Amino acid sequence: MTRQIRLFLVDDHSVLRSGLKMILNSQKDMVVIGEADSGSAAIAKIKEINPDIILLDISMPDMSGLQALEKLSKVSSAKILMLTMHADEKYLQEALKSGASGYVLKQAADTELLQAIRDVARGEIYLDSSLAQNLVKSMYSPRKDNNRSASNLTEREKEVLRYIALGYTNKEIGESLSVSVKTVETHKARIMEKIQCHKRSDLVRYAIEQGYIST
Secondary structure, three states, X not given: OOOOEEEEEEOOOHHHHHHHHHHHHOOOOEEEEEEEOOHHHHHHHHOXXXXXXXXXXXXXXXXXXXXXXXXXXXXXXXXXEEEEOOOOHHHHHHHHHOOOOEEEEOOOOHHHHHHHHHHHHOOOOEEOHHHHHHHHHHOOOOOOOOOOOXXXXXXXXXXXXXXXXXXXXXXXXXXXXXXXXXXXHHHHHHHHHHHOOXXXXXXXXXXXXXXXXOO
């Protein structure tokens, strides 16, 4: 039997949490193991359990989700998926900078949220489909003083990096480039080694900083 993805919900709206639990617990590969209505409550509870993924809202009464994200990252190894009503790219940028593994809008279809959870559980970065293109157009200008030179990346590695920045999974990248998933993983590993990145989220930020995405 496939191990279920253990989820923890952080949102100050009880009705929303109830609806999410119903949807998530109906999936054979997911189970909600806890919830909290504030960042401080989440931090206290997270220390006692070990979820795989934390679904975290941004707007909460005691501290923002972005503040909670930084604190939760220090007390838990769980991946954090932001689930929010904020479509502003600035929030998305800050979430990625702080180590979030994904960003989904609350109005997204149920299937998109479920896909985001599964992708994040596999170690992927998931960006809401309605925000991904805008993100790469608005985030940063290429940094001329970045010490991690991109000149030693091959053209194929740059292609892979572009797809990663757009939120594509390894499988989707492979299909787009007509190569195997294993080949994509090899390219990604080489890119990480060359530019000294250790997480996929670092690759996303680096690709945007270097201006690899056409605007």
